[in-house]
Amino acid sequence: EIVLTQSPGTLSLSPGERATLSCRASQSVGSNYLAWYQQKSGQAPRLLIHGASYRATGIPDRFSGSGSGTDFTLTISRLEPEDFAVYFCQQYGSSLWTFGQGTKVEI
């Protein structure tokens, strides 16, 4: 099983600032099948990034993903008020999918 570790646990920032979230895998993620999700309270997760760096349909270009192998990053270039939420990473390169524990981006 691939263990995903996200850091930091909480990120305290202001609107307009840049957010950098990390997701580290215990072993290489097959085909770089690494996804990032945004989740707000009471809502289903929203897919932001797939394949480590491809934005999902309708996702603003202030969201970008990078990385390969075991180290991945989600960057939000300029935080908008609606971006304050919890972010999860997920690997779907193996049959046993796994998720990170989440990073909360708060004001």
Add this chain to the structure above:
Amino acid sequence: EVQLVESGGGMVRPGGSLRLSCAASGFTFSTYNMNWVRQAPGKGLEWVSHISDSSSTKYYTDSVKGRFTISRDNAKKSLYLQMNSLRGEDTALYYCAMKDCSSGRCYPTWGQGTLVTVSS
């Protein structure tokens, strides 16, 4: 367009059973591996189970082994999760999910979820 629609959730007492279903449409169901993922209230996301396209391979997270059984009916384009000996910690929103590669790039696709509540 890929659509996954879960059903079968509800409230059940500890030790009880429940069978979840997922109706698939918009893709060739019989050629895709399928998964169940869950999220307990206020908690993170947890992969629960995987079944291969032909049902030849099945995997489970440790906490449900021996209690949950994943299955599928390719003719009916349906995925199932039989949940027995349910515990409070199984309370969660359960999602049917797949790796959709139909566009040339592969990404996870989920249904809207069905809520399972285990409580006395």
